[in-house]
Amino acid sequence: MDFENLMSCILVILTLIAHFGLRLTFYNRVNSLGWPRKRIKLVEKIAFVETWMTPLVIFAVFFPAVSEFAFTNGSWRELPAGLVIYSVLCLFLGGVFFALWLLWRPIFGVQHADVSRTSRCIAADANATQRYAQTRKCQWSSRVPCNQMFDLAIENVEVRLPGLPESLEGYRIAHLSDIHLTGHFTPNFMTDVIGHALDWQPELFALTGDIVDVQQCIGWLKQIFAPARASDGSLFILGNHDTRVSEPDEVRREMIEAGWTDVGGSALKHSLRQTDVLMVGNEAPWFGRPSDSDMTAIASDLPTDTLKICLSHSPDQYDWARRHEIDFMMCGHTHGGQGRLPLAGPILSPSWHGSRWASGDFYRAPTTMHVSRGLGGVHLLRINCRPELSLITLRRSN
Known part of the structure; x- marks a missing residue:
């Protein structure tokens, strides 16, 4: 195979990779939308x-032209115009999205x-x-090599905030997210998670949605969450999976x-160590978030340097938080x-920004955002991605 043949083969392979990469990009974005679950599943x-089907049909219909191009020094000009246009679009758009994907890799920070x-x-x-797996499917999944779904990572995270009041130096928040009570796990897993959090003696519990997936698990909530007590309260919001039960208000x-205190869709004054802060719950796009007028009204009753904390299910609300000058935002959703x-x-991440904010800690002035990997999931598989209990300590920025 000479150099021209090699380059032609490489172009065909890159076009195929771009085709599948663009579909992955589409999958991530469609799962970030607030559409009903049935519509998303249909799409x-x-x-x-x-x-x-698209590559199979192309190769079935245009196999002679594609094989000649790839293996016998064929020319672009000899390919059907529609196929050339589609290939160029795949290569161009695939190149753009790949460059963006590469830019936001965690290794670059x-x-x-x-x-x-x-x-x-x-x-x-x-x-x-044996104690955690309730269904046979869950037992089988737990035996899959490299599956970490029961390997709990307790993450101690010290977050430095420029606007943190001196009175809140060293403040401790236990952040839970994406519980996903599907009936596959027994309640014991989450009971143990909360036990580990309580051993740390948090001053606040924060739960950022996706609590219950199936109706029968609503009856587990008091058993699991009633012991989670902290001096400044236990706050929660709902997420997109909480829309899958027949009546999400039952979860609330x-x-x-x-x-627990429901802060979903609201902005309210809350006391942490007897220091007033603005606490915000953002459940968009599936439920609600405070309106701009609500945010302005509550903020006008507080000093301008009041610390603002937001519980948001999705990190896609980051720009909204920045517009409203949120100091610290806790999220989940992306697992x-x-x-x-x-x-x-x-690679996979149900976000409009793809896997850019899949997990970790981010800063874009004036907002610091912590995104948890979550604790559960509908898919009983976690590869190199342990469930996360976030034990967050707030520190003043130097």
Whole structure:
């Protein structure tokens, strides 16, 4: 094979890679939308079929032209015009999205926040797996090589905030996210997670959504979450998976009866160590978030240097938080990508920004954002992406 043949083959391969990469980009974006689940699943199924049918049809219909181009010094001019246009679009758009994807790889640390992070893993042994796995499917999944779904990572994260009041130096927040009570796990897993958090003696619990996936698990909420007590309260919001139960308001009522405070869609004054802060709950786009007028009204009643903290299910609300000068934002939703490649990090992420904010700590003035990998998931598989209990300590920035 001479050089021209080699380059032609490379172009065909790159076009195929770009084709599949663009479909992955589409998948990430469609799952960030606030559409009903049935509509998203329908779109996903159509997109899945199209993803595989398009190259198969192209090769079936234009195989002689493509093979001649790739292997016998064929020319672009000899290919059908429609195929050339589609290939050029794939290569161009694929190149643009690949460059952006590469820019935001965790290894480069672009726009990452100034934090100190230490991690301790509690690996699940056979006894723990037996205690946590409720269904046969879950038991089988736990035996998949490299599956870390029960290997809890306790992440101690020290976050430096420029606007942190001196009275809140060293403030401790236990951040939980993406519990996903599907009935595959027993309540024991989350009970143990909360036990580990309580051992740390947090001053505040914060839960950023996706609590319940199936109706029958609503009855577990008091058992799991009632023990989670902190001196300054336990706050929660809902996420997109909480829309999958027949009545999400039941989740809210059960959590409130368990002693938690619902801050979803609201902005309110809250006391941390007897210091007033503005606490905001953003459940967009699936439920609500405070209106601009609500944010202005509540902020006008507080000093201008009041610390502003936001619980948001999705990191896609980052720009909204920055517009409203939120100091610290805690999120989940993206599960760290559910799987992470060495060096490259996550690929899948249900976000309008792809895997840019799949997990970690980020800073874009004036907002520092912490994104948890979450604790559960509908898909019983975590590869190089352990469930995360975030134990956050707030520090004053130097």
